[in-house]
Amino acid sequence: MASPASLPVRAVRFALDVANGRHALSKLVAPLLFLADAVLCVLVIWKVPYTEIDWVAYMEQVAQVASGERDYTRIRGGTGPLVYPAAHVYIYSALYRITDSGKDVLLAQQLFGVLYMAALALVMACYRKAGAPPYVFPLLILSKRLHSIFMLRCFNDGFAALFLWLTIYCLQRRAWRAGALAYTLGLGVKMSLLLALPAVGVVLLLGAGYATSLQLAALMALVQVLLAVPFLVVNPWGYLGRAFELSRQFLFKWTVNWRFVGEEVFLSRGFLLTLLGLHAVVLVVFLTTRWLKPARKPLPRLVVPILLGKSPFTEQEQRAISRDVVTPHFIMTAILSSNVVGLLFARSLHYQFYAYLAWSTPFLLWRSGVHPVLQFALWAAQEWAWNVYPSTSVSSGVVVGVLAVTVSLVWLGTGVSSERIRAAAAKDAAAKR
Template sequence: MASLAHLPVHAVRFALDVANGRHALSKLVAPLLFLADAALCALVIWKVPYTEIDWVAYMQQVSQIASGERDYTRIRGDTGPLVYPAAHVYIYSALHRVTDGGKDVLLAQQLFGALYMAALALVMACYRKAGVPPYVFPLLILSKRLHSIFMLRCFNDGFAALFLWLAVYCLQRRMWRAGAVAYTLGLGVKMSLLLVLPAVGVVLLLGAGYAAGLRLAALMALVQILLAVPFLAANPWGYLGRAFELSRQFLFRWTVNWRFVGEEVFLSRRFSLALLGLHAVVLVAFLTARWLKLARKPLPRLVVPILLGRSPFTEQEQRAISRDVVTPRFIMTAILSANAVGLLFARSLHYQFYAYLAWSTPFLLWRSGAHPVLQYALWAAQEWAWNVYPSTPASSGVVVGVLAATVGLVWLGTGDGSERVRVAAAKDAAAKR
């Protein structure tokens, strides 16, 4: 009877051990969740009706390119002009060919289901490399909106997200060149990835070194040029103006994040400049007081040599920083926090932007050290808000509120200077799993 009385206690202890990565069965959590999500994806494609938004427009645009048009200013679809870089064109041109000009939507959905599963596999691999415990992993497969973005909408954000996570995966494994190429390919799909460029630059500077970092930056620029050659030859300013249009205006009716401020404020130049200024301030704060701080050099001794065209580190310092600071967890923290800061202060977010947020938030909330109950509560609030259509003042307030809470918690949770201790503990935990 005594043993039966203790059974609930043992069951709770067992569940906690598995959830926190302290049991041999912990290593099965991610594979089982992956298989469950594969079944869920098949069910979504089979049972949930496809909703047309941008797919037809994508197909119309690439069909014009297939017919010989190369001037971006002349390429249009039902939803407007082509406003994505060249890698998007090549990807959707391939989809145009294999789906009979876009008519075989079911095949397209199946391909996007495979895309989703490939991205999920990368995300889970990155999480494991960073030492994230299994209890966080269910949040990676439970998003209704994320499944919709990939399999019910066929948005290009799915490809951009895949390349972003491929870049993180490569950088975590110190494959600097592959990581740089993966990142610039993602940027070639959609300019949204510009938000994480400062963090990618820091990772390459601290991880690969100053000289190697410059070469990798040149490589990323070269890839962008090579992708765009046919369009640059036809109309260079037209291509740059459409594919990387920083001044693009968004309609109030489609915004997910700032609806609660009202249309007059949303459209005002003062509001736009305020967001831009806040973005710059918070990003510089993370850059100087969180990411570069781990190099343990005063900021002037980092910035001045770079401005003078030389490395701020000796060879010995560079090796130590690359080894001890640029860890898998640091790489994920820097890149995903830069992404969250950018999304927080974005002038307008549309529903497809959740592709860059859904898999980032669970890591950032865990990385902040927040209690698991708070992690799940904030994730649930975020998921609810992104599934309200059309957005309301309440839902948009929750979108911004959760993003602000995430950024604030990460700031607080990464400011104690004990990164190396936490990384060592994570490695020990990962080794035990």
């Protein structure tokens, strides 16, 4: 019989075993949290007042499409012109019909509750496939802002986030074509998913091979064209200019991330060019030192053949890289880190952009290898900052600070040592003999 003094020790040991996946009950953590969040979603829809921001504008815009308008430059709503790609129009056109021309907001909220739970199921499946421990999972359901984005605002970012996680889910299971299709459909909802494109390209190159990745790139482009055909035939430049407007002007009053620099700096061209330059530099650093490093080839031997229209790998090298390098946690780490790097250097983040960050940060912090206490502290700081409305110099500083720390920790924690690379190369050489 255990002594009373040993009971707390055993309880702590039991809790740690469950939290770290070392107990049979660890498998129940994700399902129980999922059910708890389902109840929470019901309570949010039932008890928390709906806040109108973009829903009416979405409905006004798709109503014009339903009436026959196909010129993107003429489609407007109460908040301004239509600035999202064609998949957004099709999704909200369906919602327009289902919700009685957008009048049944409660039904829309319930549908977005289902959307949230579907996305959460994908997120949890991706986390489990990547080997994340159970103690990380509570962070996936505790975000106040994330529930608000889906069920109290009905933003299109919920659909884009769903497709982003569906992309990761498919690629983790080596369903390359399905993953590419999911990604391009998400991009067809909102161009924010362009931030993940560099890593998606690397994953397809290393996992599916050079020839297949080119075919999948063509497939993604073709889907974008097919989605946009009704609008392209009327005003192609108007569609491209509005749906993928890279030069869009952002208002200082709505920024969540750069308020602390002041309006004059925020609106300056120099600040924009600095962010673009830093984004490019950090992406190149991740590309060369993290995402492509496990391929065990110098960068010129990777880039030159690609520029010449050839695969940089032999058939045997390709199979080995796809098998040994492109693992579920590599895929998830690369895509989420690419996305977070993009968010760090974005000119302006609005509150709905948290849909792309809230479920990414817990995994990246765990993947960085820092102590769980620091993981939870950084997550809490991030959650606090994104719930300050309107944003302040302090809250925006915390937003940028946590993003910068996350990116730095991921880069530091996911390094591939030269010893490991040499060991893998020796293994390949032995296999050839």
